[in-house]
Amino acid sequence: ILNVEQSPQSLHVQEGDSTNFTCSFPSSNFYALHWYRWETAKSPEALFVMTLNGDEKKKGRISATLNTKEGYSYLYIKGSQPEDSATYLCARTNDYKLSFGAGTTVTVRA
């Protein structure tokens, strides 16, 4: 079991503002880090898979960075919109098995 932690647990953002939150994980024997977006009553949606130290990935207004040496990743949302409201999960891969953090729940207020 890999101890993956996310902070904050929840946050509220005004529409149009940008925000970011953190995923920390054990840095030893690192293979890959995954980010998912999970909206209520839907499947968790894969956002990014990151493997290399210094990786930066972008999908629309959402981007992520990875530091494997110190064991953390940031997810950024630029110009938040109400449709960005969801729980964002990160997970470290261990032999195809995902160890998840508890998630950061983002609520975007119009």
Add this chain to the structure above:
Amino acid sequence: SAVISQKPSRDICQRGTSLTIQCQVDSQVTMMFWYRQQPGQSLTLIATANQGSEATYESGFVIDKFPISRPNLTFSTLTVSNMSPEDSSIYLCSVVDPSRGGVETQYFGPGTRLLVL
């Protein structure tokens, strides 16, 4: 990406009963997994569903409580046996196909929301 469906989407059950959750994938996949998320907790891996053989369970999960079948490469079931309120969770199946090589994205079904009274 794989399209995954689960049945039922939600259920309310009485303690002591059992519920079987089905997971159907629209393409053949090598690996299938079952996860659960208890209220306020992280998504946690229950087991790896192996086609044609017994599932591989993670620490804290046993076959008698969570029997799993995987008769082919597109279908699996998870049974939650002799349920108690502590089994109230969201149960999700997921798939990954490592045959394509590299780091593979894991795709999830929409989940089954179970409430045990």
